[in-house]
Amino acid sequence: MKKALVTKFAVLMIFIGVFAMLSTSGIAQLPDKTQTPNAANEGIAKSYTEQVGAGRGDVLTLNSSAFIMARDPFRAVRRGRQLFQRKFVRSQGQGPLAGDGQGDIQTNLAIGAGLADSCAACHGRPRGSAGFGGDVVTRPDSRDAPHLFGLGLKEMLADEITADLRAIRASAIADARRLNRGVTKQLISKGIRYGSITASPNGAVNTSEVDGVNPDLRVRPFFVQGGTISIREFLVGAFNAEMGLQAVDPDLQTAAGGGRIVTAGGMVLDGALDSIEAPPTTGINDDADADGVTNEIPQSIVDFEEFYLLNYFKAGTGAGNSRTRQGLALMNEARCTSCHLPEMKTAERAEPREDLARKLLLLVPLAGMRSQLGLGEVADGAAQQLLVFGEREIQGASSGA
Numbered sequence: 001m002k003k004a005l006v007t008k009f010a011v012l013m014i015f016i017g018v019f020a021m022l023s024t025s026g027i028a029q030l031p032d033k034t035q036t037p038n039a040a041n042e043g044i045a046k047s048y049t050e051q052v053g054a055g056r057g058d059v060l061t062l063n064s065s066a067f068i069m070a071r072d073p074f075r076a077v078r079r080g081r082q083l084f085q086r087k088f089v090r091s092q093g094q095g096p097l098a099g100d101g102q103g104d105i106q107t108n109l110a111i112g113a114g115l116a117d118s119c120a121a122c123h124g125r126p127r128g129s130a131g132f133g134g135d136v137v138t139r140p141d142s143r144d145a146p147h148l149f150g151l152g153l154k155e156m157l158a159d160e161i162t163a164d165l166r167a168i169r170a171s172a173i174a175d176a177r178r179l180n181r182g183v184t185k186q187l188i189s190k191g192i193r194y195g196s197i198t199a200s201p202n203g204a205v206n207t208s209e210v211d212g213v214n215p216d217l218r219v220r221p222f223f224v225q226g227g228t229i230s231i232r233e234f235l236v237g238a239f240n241a242e243m244g245l246q247a248v249d250p251d252l253q254t255a256a257g258g259g260r261i262v263t264a265g266g267m268v269l270d271g272a273l274d275s276i277e278a279p280p281t282t283g284i285n286d287d288a289d290a291d292g293v294t295n296e297i298p299q300s301i302v303d304f305e306e307f308y309l310l311n312y313f314k315a316g317t318g319a320g321n322s323r324t325r326q327g328l329a330l331m332n333e334a335r336c337t338s339c340h341l342p343e344m345k346t347a348e349r350a351e352p353r354e355d356l357a358r359k360l361l362l363l364v365p366l367a368g369m370r371s372q373l374g375l376g377e378v379a380d381g382a383a384q385q386l387l388v389f390g391e392r393e394i395q396g397a398s399s400g401a
């Protein structure tokens, strides 16, 4: 019970923090004031070493990522955001480009990627956001960096759909065994059809009619072509491929080796069920790119970055008017919305949404921010959005993860 309350408060802090960030002038990339002192006093106050803090630690270790995420989640989000915008330098291990830009570009896309000094160098628009940006991938086609709004929602929706599809598979197998004949089931989750699956009494499944997802039924939400299943794997890969910075992450290493871990953001990665991408180093002494720097991205930095992107808000939809309603009606008529589903929800959790939303909104006036945020008008949408931040935590609390 207590944990749930703390969680709700934490959720609120993130919400207020997000609005606070929006109301201050956004900066695209951030230099580090300890490296680049300047008259305008612009930049990240903490040095990189201070941001690394006491490492992963635990909820009782002061200044560790586990401690800060649990006790002061807004600080964790802000740290992640500043790390996203941080301009990394050579002495911290930035560069070189994968294989120094030489090798088989057809098998290693990283060779054709740009080499940047910050995530925000590419994902920098609108200014100050984890938004979209420049065209960087050079093979097989060129791609712009997409925006990362609502990234955590994307991860959760895909993971929940995967769980649904795999549950349907399990029930098809169970039915086939019980009835001693082949059983075919439709694969449908959150209103999306993924074809069908047929199980045999001996437990084998025929996936030839599966559509829109790999035969393993794992929905891969990241990369345009659907390549990666978790924020954590993606960001570790991005640090390496786009910035030449190799992360140390015992969690991903365990999962890649077939083990089961729960990431700092609460995502279960089970190497026995899915193939998980290994981190680019084997430990804190491994200088994988031979640039003379080791432990370039320590585990706590991966934690903060994952936490930031997990909680990154979804772009809002304005109030709408007769023209936008007309547009939506046209899209419905043309059946665009059979693919572009207007609404997808994450699963209901331990506490009913409405109750939680009401409690959270009741807290807002205490912070004196209700009118400032115009919450009267956006209450419903904001409440929905808030819930997403809290849901995974609550689920974690009830399942003991």
Ligand code: HEC
Pocket (backbone or CB within 6 Å): 084, 113, 114, 115, 116, 117, 118, 119, 120, 121, 122, 123, 135, 136, 137, 143, 144, 145, 146, 147, 148, 151, 221, 222, 223, 224, 225, 231, 234, 235, 238, 239, 242, 243, 305
């Ligand atoms: C050199 C430019 C560049 C840099 C730097 C960069 N990215 Fe990206 N990012 C891209 C491009 C291009 C894509 C689209 C890749 C694709 O779909 O093929 C992308 C995709 C992503 C995605 C997947 C989004 C989705 O919905 O599929 C995430 C998450 C992401 N980047 C996070 C990061 C993080 C975190 C960093 C910093 C560690 C970073 N990126 C640095 C260019 C960049």
Ligand code: HEC
Pocket (backbone or CB within 6 Å): 224, 331, 334, 335, 336, 337, 338, 339, 340
């Ligand atoms: C059969 C499924 C399907 C239907 C029907 C469909 N779309 Fe799409 N649409 C997609 C997919 C998949 C993508 C993403 C393609 C990609 O990124 O490679 C997309 C992308 C888009 C994009 C680009 C979005 C972005 O962020 O880049 C727009 C705009 C769009 N669709 C509008 C429409 C409209 C308008 C209609 C109806 C006239 C429509 N679509 C009908 C599947 C569909």
